[in-house]
Amino acid sequence: xxxxxxxxxxxxxxxxxxxxxxxxxxxxxxxxxxxxxxxxxxxxxxxxxxxxxxxxxxxxxxxxxxxxxxxxxxxxxxxxxxxxxxxxxxxxxxxxxxxxxxxxxxxxxxxxxxxxxxxxxxxxxxxxxxxxxxxxxxxxxxxxxxxxxxxxxxxxxxxxxxxxxxxxxxxxxxxxxxxxxxxxxxxxxxxxxxxxxxxxxxxxxxxxxxxxx
Numbered sequence: 684x685x686x687x688x689x690x691x692x693x694x695x696x697x698x699x700x701x702x703x704x705x706x707x708x709x710x711x712x713x714x715x716x717x718x719x720x721x722x723x724x725x726x727x728x729x730x731x732x733x734x735x736x737x738x739x740x741x742x743x744x745x746x747x748x749x750x751x752x753x754x755x756x757x758x759x760x761x762x763x764x765x766x767x768x769x770x771x772x773x774x775x776x777x778x779x780x781x782x783x784x785x786x787x788x789x790x791x792x793x794x795x796x797x798x799x800x801x802x803x804x805x806x807x808x809x810x811x812x813x814x815x816x817x818x819x820x821x822x823x824x825x826x827x828x829x830x831x832x833x834x835x836x837x838x839x840x841x842x843x844x845x846x847x848x849x850x851x852x853x854x855x856x857x858x859x860x861x862x863x864x865x866x867x868x869x870x871x872x873x874x875x876x877x878x879x880x881x882x883x884x885x886x887x888x889x890x891x892x893x894x895x896x
Contacts, residue, residue, distance in 0.1 A: 687836045688844035692805055700846045701812035708843025709733050711821045711835035714748075715803040716776050716858050716875065717828040718835055720842075721748070721816040724758065727789050730817045734791075736841050739824035744792040745817040746778055746859075748799050750810035758787035758815065759796045762864050764884075774802035776876040780863040790817050795865050805848055820858065828858075863890075 688703075690696035700710050707729045709722045720736065722729035724747055734741040749755050752769055759781040768779060778797045787796035801807065810816060820828040821835040829835045832845035860875040862882065869884050874891040 687842055689832055689836065690844055690846045692847050692849055694808070696846055697805070697808045697812055700809055700844060703843040704729075704813045704816070706843070707732070709736055709841070710843050711829075711832055711839070711845035712806060712809055713803060713832075713846065713848035714801045714806045714818075715774070716801070718821040718830060718832070719806075719818045720821045720835075720839070721809075721813075721818045723813060724790070724815040724817045725786065730789055732841075733817060733819060736839050737819065737822070737824050742791050742793075744795075744797060745790045745819050746797040746799055747787065747790060747815055748801060748806070748810055748818050749815040750800065750807050752800070754815050755798050757784065758790075759783055759798055764869065765864055768862070768864075768882075769800070772877065773800040774807065775800075776802070776857070776859040777882075778859045778861045780861060780865055780872070782865055795863075797861060799859055805846065809846065 690699045703710055704723050707726050709732050712721055720733055722733050731741055747758055778799045780795050780797050783796040790796050822828045829838050832847040835845045857875040860877040861873040863870040863872050868886040868888050870888040870890045872890055879887055879889050
């Protein structure tokens, strides 16, 4: 069995990871929340491969990450309030659930898509080199996220490679908060680093018992 590449946290490593993504591979990479898995958002077969590697249903949604707000407009409708929230919290640990446009439907959100711009320089470099990515936490289904690239390779056989980070991701890191803007009133589906107090939205419903794995 060939060895899975462990790419350095450098421009060389980012370029290698972007090439693997372009070829339809699934890679592990660091974010500002948890260590993640990624595939090109415009390659349906690669998106399905993420679910296969995690061992979960392809109907469970993935989160779309991009380096810039304009890159998301192909995949989702930026409804009222989305740009204002993006300006307040992006880059950062907030995922917005928005109505999906046709390319975004491939991410399994039942007509919606979760979108985010992460606050992590290496992740942003990868996104700039690869284009928007379908992402999820780097772990097998129902297991905790891993903390670094080497652990991702060990946990998930079949990766095209993993992009390392100098300190990995802090153990106990929280995932992004998930805010649904497709309802009559905005609804917090998952509390991460941001809760109702930080979001400070009129009429916000806190439904954070519901989770989006």
